[in-house]
Amino acid sequence: MSCKHYKNSPQKYYKIISFATFVGLLYACSTTKKVPDGEYLLVKNNFEFEDKKAPFDSELKGYVQQKPNKRQFLFMPLSLWLYNAANPKYDTLLNEYMTYPNELRDQKLRDSLFIKYNMKSSVGKSLFFDRLYHSWGSAPVILDQTKTEKGAQSVKKRLTYRGYWDAEVRFKQDLDSAAKKATVSYFVTHKDPTYIKEYYYNITDPNVKNIYQQKIHESLIRQGKILDQTVLEKEVTRINELMRDYGYYKFNNFGDEIYFVADSIKSRKQVPLTLEIHRDSLDRPYKRSTIGNIDVAIVDEMRDYPNNTQKDSLRGIRFHKSDSKYDSRAIWRTVTVANKQIYDQKKLDLTKRNILSMNNFSILKSRDSLRHGGGTSPNDSIVDVMYILKPLPKYDLKVGMDLNYSEVLNFGISPSVDLTTRNVFGGAENLSTSLSGTFGRIVDPKNIDNRIWAYEISAQASLSFPRLLLPFNYYKLLPKRYSPTSSITLGVSDQSNIGLGRLNFNTGLNYLATVNDKVTHRLTLFNTQLSLTKNKDAYYDYFVNDDAIRREIFTDYFASNPSTAQQFSSGQLTIDQVSQIITKDTKYIQGLNQQGADRFTAFVGTLVNKDRQTQDVLISSMIYNFVYNEIGKKDYPNAFYFNGKVELAGNIFSIFNQKRNDGGITTSPERTIFGVSYAQFVKFDFDIRKYFKFNNNTLALRQFIGIGIPYGNSSNMPVIRSYFNGGPNDIRAWIPFGGLGPADSQVDERVRTYMTDNLKLTTNIEFRVPFNDMYEGALFTDIGNVWSLKNYNNGYGDEFKFNKFFKQVGVGSGFGLRVNVAYIKLRLDLAYKIYEPNKPEGERWRIKDFQPFKPTLNIAFGYPF
16 A cells, blocks of 8 residues: 555545444434334424414413424434334334333343244344333324324313313324425414303302302402313312311312303303302201311331320320330420311411421321211211321431532532431430532642642531520410421531632521411521631732732832832831832822822722731621512412511620721721621622513513621621622623622722622523423523722722612623433523623623623523522
């Protein structure tokens, strides 16, 4: 072979191999590979509405008999491709093979099927990949004329059910013989719906009628509305729940006591509707039930109850326990029903929820039933309640390992060990202890070509109580139905090489009350956090941009002050001392030109950052948190969410009058506790969200308002309580500390990046479109910034003003993809800067500089809000 031929051969054969591979993949992935001749693969169902469109039309697609193969991978039919990848000669054999239970699917069964289907040459083959493709894949959906006709009939029935009695549904099949593919189009004509002309109710029982009349304003049925059967069903459900709340046990339990009568004799378009509620043909009166016996058993096995238990009672509840490990009072607090109370199903449901939330028991049996006795007939107005509980293991150890991503650590590992010790003091108290860490490699700030290890290690302990830790009986003030709990937390964390190293200690006493499934209150007393900076002298090693600006100022200052330069070079003056000399030299400052003044403003900004980043601070606060949450509740499709938090810090320490410290370069002396300055501030956070459903699509709106007001011993908010912009759950076009804000400050971006402030406004708008069960797309716009509440005359221009703040917000837009894998939602958002307030006038709109291939990438789990 010539040298020339040898050199050209790899390229030639590479092309041949690539082309062959492409053809092979195309063949394997062909969607019609296993569609028989003369048949058609159903690829799409189209719906065309020939008159006005009804709001429920999107649900009609679910009523057709045949649906195309689902699309999973990049919106392609991956499951169909997998099915087609299996050898077609084994399809019939594998179809039968998969009908057998898992335990019988072995080589012996396969060999018997090989013989049955006259494939003796395949005996002994495992068919591993063919079985894998066949089980993971799905067979092609072959067009069936009969099913298409039935689908049209089902759609018409659904339209009738929704109130369109005269609707028409036609269909057409578009066949492509060459491609062996088919599309079915359904043509829907709604025509005029049937309306409720008048609404009446016939309720023979006077007590039931009175309750219905009291709540009739909540009725879902209205005169003049479309006669929609789904609305009638919801009304029946509402009445059932209403009556059971008023003590009517198992009201309409068999579903035959409530029904509607529509009189369509005179008209099919205007129909009188009557609600009928009768117990039976004899119209016997209903009886309100009361709670009778309440039995709670704590046993290791079902067979231990009732013979191997000891009896105890407390305030109307009968306890049966196989030992004395659990105090009866702890269980009594979770039971929200009481003897001789009117039956209320919600209280029974809440009791079960309370028991499970204690994390001490599993419920072996839960029963409520009418008491039988009193002669030959049952007593149908007394409900006996019984709970049989099994204690969970005393200790529960969990070991985990997570992979995580952040802007600082990039990818890191997070091992954790959690130990739960139950029933510590006999009152169902749980002690949870955890040890966790995050480890990763970061760029060495001293040498960007090197990477160094960074870590954060934390230890936390939390002791939870199924009651409030108060020195008095609080049940008259806070009923048991609020499920009050308490917890005491204590923690410590050590952080190194992630910026400046910090040592943090935290503790607090927390109270939680759950009013219902939407409203919760949390109060934290003595929420104390001590934050200590370990390596303050290394500030300029980590904040290299601040160091660059410092060097520029020092060089300029030393040029006119050689004596200071000499003292600095000889070690007589430190960096901080020289910085303080420069900030107090009014003659030097007044002599600066505009460029020098801007650089000096940036220099002062670095000093503010340094004082705040290296500050040792003690925060002791009281926090109240109120949450109203409709998200995930089936009765609230257009859900609303509100989270309000108020934090008041430092007032307890203000009674101390310790010696003040020396302050920082830019901060005044502050009073201290044990040598550490304490913070005084009040902080308000409001997170408001509203969701609107449009068929399967969702419009999500979010408004965040945060205000921090320092006072007393603090001139600024502590950096760990201040606000900043950016990140996957904020303004996504900027990374955290990515240079947005405060306000429209023109301070050097190298300094502005680390600036935080004490007022924040953020508006998020996101439109979510599900493609299928696995993929969802989103379009979003994020708007917001941070400001100061007052003018500090620092040259930043960060004061909030109503007449100009809307011109100082950053605006970012983009699109995202969400992928549902098991129970995890992976989110990838690509965001672009649209309006950047920190640019000079005339350069703030970034649309003309739009770079589609250079977005800000955000990787996260779950929705941003």
